[in-house]
Amino acid sequence: MANVPKELRYTREHEWAKQDGDRVRIGITAYAQEQLGDVVFVELPKVGAKVTAAKNFGVVESVKAVSDLFSPLSGEVVEINGELAQKPETVNQDPYGKGWMLVVKPSNKGEWDQLLTAQQYEELIAQGGH
């Protein structure tokens, strides 16, 4: 069973969200990177861009597939992980740490509670991830 940290929230599309003061850090889960295989490219929005909950914010490409990335929350992008351009494999090596993708300043605090808890997400992947 893939690692699902208790303190994070999750989407059904396998992104995680972590509260960091008034900001939220976003990435993809250990389960997602396992399913994708070796990540070769990550396309992220620019700092200052607006993202919307459950809407596409970027693309992750592995040797097996290309997948859209879906934002857990609405808000403004205040930071992106520029190192992924050179080292996309970080997403595989450390999905909850150095493999983070965005930091967003949320515009709708209520959306946090809509996200899956670690337990709900564990149930989701136990059922095959869909």
Place this chain on the structure above:
Amino acid sequence: MPSRYIANTPDEQKQMLGVIGAGSVEDLLVKIPPKARLGRPLGLTPALAETDLIRHMTALAARNANAESHVSFLGAGSYDHYIPSPINHMILRGEFFTAYTPYQPEASQGTLRTIYEYQTMIAELTGMDVANASIYDGASSLAEAALMAHSVTERKEIVLSRAVHPLYKRVTATYCEGPGVRLRDLPAPDGVTDLAAARQLVTAKTAALVIQTPNFYGCLEDVAAAAELAHAAGALLVVVADPVNLGVLEGPGKLGADIVVGEGQGLGVPASFGGPNLGVFAAKTELVRRMPGRLVGATVDRDGKRGFVLTLQTREQHIRRAKATSNICTNVALCALMATIYMATLGRRGLVKVGELSTAKAHYAAERLAKVPGVSLRFPAPFFKEFALKLPKAPDRLLPRLAKQGFLAGVPLKSFDRSLADCLLVAVTEKRTKAEIDAFAAALEKAVA
């Protein structure tokens, strides 16, 4: 009526019509308004025997004036450069001479390798990091570059010099209509782009500044200054260039261009009657994910041996569907192959020689022709292998007369720019001899007298 080219028999047709409940093939066409239909059989002559057909077609073809039958000074994007004989010999090989481009790496290492070599040589000539496997022609390359600049910068304006080929501009305008990208005209008085005006026009809304060098009128542009200006506004610089000139002229990439496009016909592809041509497209590495077109990469197989495959296909529509960043899956592989053989045959020194001879002969011709009474060079700016001549008589009336004497004198500019109605665009390649140029000058002198 049974036809040898339609596989199904009348019985089968009847059966198929029965299934869909139609009485005849004619019934399938009732929705087409009668006035849109011909209403009589096509006026075709009876079938000819093969020998008669060849005779007939040869006679028709002989009525054309072309670069074989005439001394050609035609240019404006399509040039009479020499085509080395190995090209025709090589492209007719069965492995290459196919309407379909086989891309499976397990079956097509030869084809993929030639495309890889094409890309490598184009990247080197243009001074860019990567080139794609080609697009249809110079016009579609520029249009794709405009869309790419729009997608990279997320800006909605393209500032285009009036000295860019007017037909390329029209194709670009068509492509830009869908995504709502606006083209803005940058003046080019005296045949050269007004970069001072560009400073006003290129703003934070500009996705790209587009110039061509040598431009449509043959004049050289200041690429480095244009690059500085575009980049200061956060826009890309797109340069249209003819790769056959780049043995002598600096690659636009080295001068700051972000995307280099152009017509590659001069690289061993016959001018034909306007196509098929060769769309050249090259970009900087950091833009490769937004680059349209097919791309061949080098890799190693499981035994560590070098091989070639299509790469970065995740940009393309068969993988990314609606979200593809490249929606052009076709290239002109046979024309790209001609260019590859051309560049390999000529080599570095050969290409330099082609450029040197073309520009030297063009300058001799310009000097010689400007001595004809009433004839002058229209623009004072430095040019490469092509220049606009101002004539004392309407070019439209002079051309047929010169053609009768064996000269394709040039391209009249009237249809591109009304203010240049008295001008003729004259191109001179390395193929023109001093005797041909002198004879042309003498014929022109008589024609305008």
